[in-house]
Structures are given as C-alpha cells and as structure tokens.
Amino acid sequence: MPVQITMPRLSDTMQSGTIVRWNVKEGDSVASGDVVADVETDKATMEMPVYDDGVISKIMVAAGQQVPVGTPIAIIAVDGDDGQAVAVASSPASAQTSAAPAAAPNGQPVPHAPQPQPQRAHAVDSPSARVRVSPLARRMAEELGVSLDAIRGSGPGGRIVKQDILAAANRQPSAPAPTVLETRPLPAETALAYHAPLGAGSSEVTVSGMRQAIARRLVESKSTIPHYQVAMRVNMDPLLELRTMLNAQLEPQGVKLSVNDFIVRACALAMAAHPFFNASWAGDRIILHGDVNVGVAVSLPAERGGGLVVAVLQHANRKGLRDISTETRALAEKARTRGLGPEDMSGATFTISNLGMFGVDNFTAIINPPNSAILACGAAVEQPVVRNHQLVVGHEMQATLSLDHRVIDGAMAAEYLQTVKHNLENPATLLV
C-alpha cells in the first residue's frame, strides 16, 4: 500500500505549514526517521521525518507552498506497491478525504488495484539492499556531502558508522573551485556551530523554536542576498515639534504618536514613487507588491524568552498616523504579552527596525526576506548642525537602508532616501 504523507500538525496552534525545502526528490529511497522536508509553522521551522521505508513516488506540494494541516503533500511507495496504486493515492478524490483535519493519519489505506506482478517504479531500493547506517553517520554524511551509496560499512551487519563517513570524507578529492556561486543557504544549525567541549564556568542555553527561526532566516538572508547599505541624515526638528503639538492636542483622545509612527508613514507613502522598495526578488522576475505592508521589528522581554518578531502593519500606505499608531501599539503589546498569531507576522513587504529609543546613533539591519529593503533608524539626537549656513543646535537622525542589489541599485536607494527624508522634514505631507 502506498503511504500518503500529509502536512503534520507540529504545534497546537498550527493551521497550515509551508514546505521550506524538500530534502528528497521523486524516486529517492527513504527510511523511517529520515527528515524529508523542512516545514515552517507559525512558530518555527521544523524538520519533518517520515515513518515508513520506501520510495518517494510523488511530491504533491512544491517547496515554498503553504497548505493547510492534513493536506497530502507526498506519497511513499512501500514494498510491493505498483504504479497504479500510487496514482490512485494521489488522485484528487483521495486527497480530498484525507485533507479533513484530525482524520488524516499517515498511511491512510487507499484503494489498491490488484496487479499480478508487483513492479517497483524505481529499482534502487529493495529491503535486502537497505543501507544500514547509524543515525549519527547519516547526519554526518549529509553535513559533509558524502554519498552513502559508495560506502561499505564497517559496523555489525555492514552498518555504516561515524568512522566510515570520516574516512570517506577524507578520501573525497577536495571539491574543485565552483564556477557558479552556490546560492543554497547554509543551514543555520550547522554554519560555524560550536562543537568543542564546554570549559569550566561555561553553560548552555537551549535554542528555542523562535531562535532557530531567527537563525535560519537571517543566515539565509545574509548568505544569499547581496546586501549593501546607504545612509542619510534627517533633520528631525520640524517633525519633533509637530509631534509635540499633536500629542498635546490629541491627548484627551488617547493618541500618543511615536517618532516611529511618522517613519512608518513616511516610508509607506514614499513607495508610490519608488515601487522597487516594496518588491521581492523572484529569480527570473521581480514582484512589485500592490499594498505596502510594513514590518516593524519588536524585541520580546526576557520573560517571554527574548528574541524578536516582526509585527506587520497591513496596508500602511492606506492608513493615517492615528491608525498606524494605534495598530502598531496594539501589535507590540500583543507580541510582548500573548504572542503574535501568524496573521500578525505575515505578508511584510518592507521592514523598519528602530533602535532610537535605546539611544543608538546608527546601525545596519539584515533584510527580512522576501523584502528587498529594510530601514534601520537611530535616535533623533540633539547636536550641533549647520542650517542656512549657521551653526545651530538641532535634532538629527541617521537612517540606514540595507538593500538587495539584485533589485535596487545605489542611485535608486539614494532617491528613495531623499523622498523619505523629504517626507520627514516636511511632516505636513504625512498629515494630509
């Protein structure tokens, strides 16, 4: 019987999952326990193992696609399966039945057309030819890029063990210098990970799902996106003056606008003239997004485990300062108390990270994929400045854009920053 793999429920609140990456392709042999895919849930990216031995006969959901829990995503042909049964298993009708959540255990039986001569679609695997390999050796083989097929195991029953992998890795000729840049991201958990024994006084902190997700996404971003930065100083005096006035007059209505609220609106409005800053690189094309959904980085308090999340303010280009302020405050509060739901964290098209409230002058941020730009704002610092050929005291803020050079060139970045700077220095444009 072919075994149908459905999108697993990997957390209590998980409604759907995204296949980040398939580790197997159709025709690959798998053994129970093999991690066949990485699945991103609302909380973290997790490894998805299979529980059967067989051959992946069909992959039904491509990497990058998001599907509800229970949706069939792949089929494993187990010993004795034939092509026809597999075809039945992948037909829409049976997919429909198993998509019902809670009623979709792996390995749901499907109608099986009798076939006198069971014939495997792929002859690469048979029970007798199963490769015996220790769990550690299997993992090391993946990490070192060693193929298990070529190794004769030295352990009992021909089991491939750690020393076999190390020997094979030593035998492998060092790879020729690649002519094409490898753009596959390094897995966050292996890149430069620390493996030495702990010294005296050292201790270990377990990596949370959130920290895993941060690590994976940022390693992916920094190692695949050609980042560069462009910075500009912004005269913040008019904005601070306006903000003081507005907050004083709107206090009875409970409105308290933050500097960041103005920045969100200034960036969102600037997109109309600079659509490539609200865009995503898609390999052979660039997606220009319609609405501007601004992600705001929110750091979490230690009692919630620390870390950070990006809260997303949907349609920021269509919202006034009052709404931006209220919604941002509500999202930050929710993030710090109850935690954000997936709907609060998805769909960002541009991101802002602001460390001004901590007194930071300037810094650079890592792009939040699939965005093509992120703005890092420092504090509006009171300092000697030159205005109209006069040395005076004023407030200036440094804004630093990190950009994906595949989408945005330096001159474009300068123009966008000019617009944002103009919006902030002439804050009436942000009001009406």
Add this chain to the structure above:
Amino acid sequence: MTATMREIEFRDAVREAMSEEMRRDTRVMLLGEEVAQYNGAYKVSRGMLDEFGPRRVIDTPISESGFAGMAIGAAMLGLRPIVEFMSWSFSLVAADPILNNAPKMLYMSGGQYGCPVVFRGNDGAGGQLGSTHSWAVEGLFSNVPGLKMVIPSNPADAKGLMKTAIRDDDPVFFLESERLLSLKGDVPEGEYLIPFGQARIARAGRDCTIVSFGRPVHFCLEAADALAREGVDCEVLDMRTIRPLDAAAIVRSVRRTGACVVVDQSWSFGSPGSEVAALVHRECFDDLDNHVHRVHSADVPAPYSYDLEQEYLPNTRRVCEAVRACLYRA
C-alpha cells in the same frame, strides 16, 4: 568550591555531615545497630554518642524491620531520623517499612504526613561477603516512586549530599560502599550542600560519555586514563543521585560525543542503567553512532571466590571493553 580543602576519609565526611546537621537541628537523630557504644560497625559514627548523648544516638536491637519502622513513625511526627543499616543487604528484612510505608506516606495520607528519614548504609560488594551480604540495591529500590536515592563516589560529595539528604522532606536512600569508607579525598572546610539531581563531570572528554555513580565511577576514571593512551577521550559523568536523575546532563554530553556507555553495579534487568539507556535512546537517537553499551554486575548471585567476584563486578577492564565496542574499536 574555592574553600580551603583538607583531606579526610569518606566515613569522616559522612560523620561531619551528620554531626553538623545534629548541631543545627535538634530534631535530627541517629539510630541503628552498634552506632552508639561501639562507634558504628564501620566507625562512621565515632564520637557521636559522646557529643549528642543516648537520646539522639541510639543503639537498636538486631531488628531492621523494628527500628526502620520506628524511625518512620518518628519522622511522621516531626523528627528527622537517620537510620544506619550496617549493610543495605540487611534492609531487605525491613522492606515493608522502607518501601511500602516511607515512600508512600505523603501520598497515602493525602499530604498529612511526610517522611523525612534518611536510610544509609553499605551497598554493593564489600569483598568476599557472599551473595546474601553483597546486595547492590540501586536497581531494586530505585524502582519505587516517592523516594530519593543518593550514591556518592567520593568524600566531598558524600558530605554535601548527606547534608542535603537530612534536610530533605522525603525519604532518602543513601548508598555508601564498604570499599569506599577509607577513601581519602579533598573536602572543603566549612558548610556546603550539594543539591540533588546535579551530575558532576568527573572528567571531560569528546569521544564517549560514560555514565556512572558510586564506586564504579572510580573504575570509569581508571578506564578513561587507559583509553586516553589509545587516543580515546572519554567524558565521565558522576550522577551523584539517580532519583532524581540529571537527565539533561546526560543528554548534553551524549549529544556532543555521540556515544554512551553506562556503568552500574546493579544487575542489568530493570536497572538504573537500563533507564539511562532508554533515556539516551529516546533523547539522543539521532546523535548516536551506536546503541548504548552497558556494564553491570553479571546476571548471577554474587560469587564468594575473589577472582569470580572481581569478574562479576564492573571493573576497569570491562569498562574499557565496553567503550571500545561502543566506538567500533573492539
């Protein structure tokens, strides 16, 4: 521990812990066969009768069931007795009080009565004492929920763990070894306690984690020295207590080394060693290059013959063999 050290015997460390706690808390008392007038069959309680008097250091008849039961009653009503079994082998006649009453008292009384009693004595082979007097009770007794089990391997741990045991509100089974009582070791001056459930890395290493407790820790360290000469770098974990068990320390270590050998002087069937193996197979499955290898006492009654007894018990050679096998070097 940065305090000044002095070298004392294991038995003195245990006595210091008991005496300090008896000075600190008048509810603490010691009872058992020959603990008072004779200063203890193994001289652990030397001088304690003189200092604390016959109301707190009590010689009992040769009746384990009777005095263990009496201690449990005293503990239920507010005292904190320490019961010395000359040997844990003799505690078997007190199985009903120590296994059927003490660990279940809090539960069965709905929280009305606790049972803060420490049972202590020699465990494991003493050296040609014959099968009935050579019990290693860790496998048999650690199976029971509600009790704590401490198995120190050295004087410093024995003192810090005994003080914690006396202050603990649950029945504590404190397993000493006749073979370790004369062992000398550095013990800090001044008061210190060692919490339960906190393993000690007796030796750090990269290639294989050896999990042990009590007397076999010494064989593990000797084996690690021998294996180092073969280029095998072992990490030795001294669990100190097996209930509670510091599972996190084991998992952390095995995830680094990818190999685990458990050395436990109880019989293998249903033992702390099998529990550790199950834990490691569950928590470290993807990190293992081989299944957990275990060294236990042989699955027979303890022999009397010297040579057979040495071969029956976990020993340095058997630990070396297990580590080599686990690392596919056999």
